Amino acid sequence: MAVVNVVPVPLRTVIKTGSFTLPEGSIMPYVTKKIDKNILGEETYILEVTGQGVTVGASTDCGLFRGWQTIKQLVNTAEGGELPCMKIEDRPRFAFRGFMIDSARHMQTLDELKTMIDAAALFKFNVFHWHLSDDQGFRMEIEKYPRLMEVGSVRASSDFGNRHVNEPYGGYYTKEDMREVVRYCAQRYIDVIPEMDMPGHTTAMLASYPALSCSGEELPLRTTGGIFPEILCAGKDETFAFIEGVLDEVMEVFPSRYIHIGGDEAPKTNWRKCPACQARMVEEGLRDEEELQGYFANRVQDYLRAHGRTAVCWNESLKSGMLENDMIAQMWMDKEGLSADWANSGGKVIVSDFFHYYTDYPYAMTSLSKTYSYEPVVKGIEPAAEENVLGVSACIWTEYVETLEKMAYMTFPRFAAVAETGWSYAALKDRPDFLQRMRALVPLLKKMGVTPAPVAEWNPHPAKKAKNMVAFFTENINGDMVRAFIRSKKEV
Ligand code: ACM
Numbered sequence: 001m002a003v004v005n006v007v008p009v010p011l012r013t014v015i016k017t018g019s020f021t022l023p024e025g026s027i028m029p030y031v032t033k034k035i036d037k038n039i040l041g042e043e044t045y046i047l048e049v050t051g052q053g054v055t056v057g058a059s060t061d062c063g064l065f066r067g068w069q070t071i072k073q074l075v076n077t078a079e080g081g082e083l084p085c086m087k088i089e090d091r092p093r094f095a096f097r098g099f100m101i102d103s104a105r106h107m108q109t110l111d112e113l114k115t116m117i118d119a120a121a122l123f124k125f126n127v128f129h130w131h132l133s134d135d136q137g138f139r140m141e142i143e144k145y146p147r148l149m150e151v152g153s154v155r156a157s158s159d160f161g162n163r164h165v166n167e168p169y170g171g172y173y174t175k176e177d178m179r180e181v182v183r184y185c186a187q188r189y190i191d192v193i194p195e196m197d198m199p200g201h202t203t204a205m206l207a208s209y210p211a212l213s214c215s216g217e218e219l220p221l222r223t224t225g226g227i228f229p230e231i232l233c234a235g236k237d238e239t240f241a242f243i244e245g246v247l248d249e250v251m252e253v254f255p256s257r258y259i260h261i262g263g264d265e266a267p268k269t270n271w272r273k274c275p276a277c278q279a280r281m282v283e284e285g286l287r288d289e290e291e292l293q294g295y296f297a298n299r300v301q302d303y304l305r306a307h308g309r310t311a312v313c314w315n316e317s318l319k320s321g322m323l324e325n326d327m328i329a330q331m332w333m334d335k336e337g338l339s340a341d342w343a344n345s346g347g348k349v350i351v352s353d354f355f356h357y358y359t360d361y362p363y364a365m366t367s368l369s370k371t372y373s374y375e376p377v378v379k380g381i382e383p384a385a386e387e388n389v390l391g392v393s394a395c396i397w398t399e400y401v402e403t404l405e406k407m408a409y410m411t412f413p414r415f416a417a418v419a420e421t422g423w424s425y426a427a428l429k430d431r432p433d434f435l436q437r438m439r440a441l442v443p444l445l446k447k448m449g450v451t452p453a454p455v456a457e458w459n460p461h462p463a464k465k466a467k468n469m470v471a472f473f474t475e476n477i478n479g480d481m482v483r484a485f486i487r488s489k490k491e492v
């Protein structure tokens with residue numbers, strides 16, 4: 001049987017007799033696109049290869065676009081210039097298939113982002129989660145708060161793990177830049193979800209506007225990775241006025257229904273000591289600082305909801321036990337299984353499991369097969385609540401990712417493995433088959449400017465794993481950082 005090198009693997013493929021001989025030049029004149037309202041589902045498409053060419057049908061332009069990605073893969077992997085005649089009927093398992101890029105630790109140029117977006121579109125991702133603010137940089141132009149750019153976008157040096165670059169690092173995306181990214185994604189039927197992390201991971205905001213922290217002390221942007229005690233004060237009303245002012249401009253640029261408000265890794269040390277935070281807890285009848293974080297998230301969600309938007313937050317926000325039920329939880333590290341409880345009680349969940357979907361760690365730790373084999377409807381989610389898993393999202397954090405080359409190496413093919421889990425029904429997934437299809441797609445990815453990790457590194461031999469892990473941690477992470485991380489985890 002002919003090999004159909006398509007990732008994610010389509011729902012149904014029937015190979016027929018005969019083949020279509022690919023033209024010397026573009027295949028475009030031989031492709032017929034048809035809108036057919038009888039085809040159900042926004043992303044569903046039906047594709048037929050006959051001796052004369054290729055027809056793709058869908059009820060929407062989005063469906064046609066998804067089908068076009070399949071054609072691109074088929075054409076670029078066809079053997080001997082012949083495409084076997086076939087019929088493909090295809091639609092996604094999950095409605096949410098995201099990829100996250102961190103532009104706070106290191107920024108990407110617009111061209112680099114577009115290259116990544118094109119590669120993601122090829123695998124039928126439909127959400128770009130854009131991490132735009134953190135302790136080491138605030139990257140959005142916000143006209144109302146110019147110090148976010150003047151101060152918050154520039155750190156004095158970069159000291160991630162063992163890497164030191166002793167010169168300022170800075171930059172931000174103008175509104176026009178961000179609109180261009182939104183437009184570029186929209187042409188590929190990808191929504192852009194911007195993330196402004198809060199109340200933790202906000203050193204860049206606090207360096208710009210120190211009055212927003214509990215102590216009001218001046219502090220510089222962080223130059224190292226980690227979790228830091230200075231967070232937005234939940235007791236001061238000016239904090240919420242600031243957030244709303246920023247979100248007004250965020251919503252003006254990003255039309256997406258979802259806005260990510262972070263909520264991860266927020267140590268409560270300062271909240272415990274802060275008279276304003278403590279007074280807020282009394283006033284609102286909140287039992288502890290976790291509930292104060294719940295109050296914080298709900299207050300921001302109320303604001304977003306009033307503007308027709310919905311907040312997404314990392315799973316730590318669930319610890320309060322009081323999140324408004326229309327918020328979306330993104331699971332990344334959740335030992336207590338709160339995300340499963342959230343789904344079981346009717347809440348919506350996006351799955352970005354650290355051990356499987358974080359592609360900033362080496363293949364020796366998170367092999368391609370490990371990423372591929374992960375089932376996002378995790379244990380603990382009751383069958384009746386499966387529909388509350390909106391989908392999956394793969395992440396690339398950029399403390400150690402300064403270039404597009406490194407990003408391409410870390411994310412591909414692991415992003416593609418997440419894409420197949422997000423799009424293809426679990427029963428259709430087949431690891432050896434995926435590896436074969438993925439191998440066939442490497443030249444196309446390279447042609448698009450994304451050079452994936454070499455095949456030999458996708459699933460390191462056990463004997464090599466330890467060596468590669470040691471190399472990664474020696475190169476990137478020093479002992480001080482690991483100790484600081486463990487300390488801060490205890491505090492969180
Ligand atoms: C996270 O990785 N702190 C969401």
Ligand code: ZN
Nearest residue numbers: 214233274277
């Ligand atoms: Zn406070």
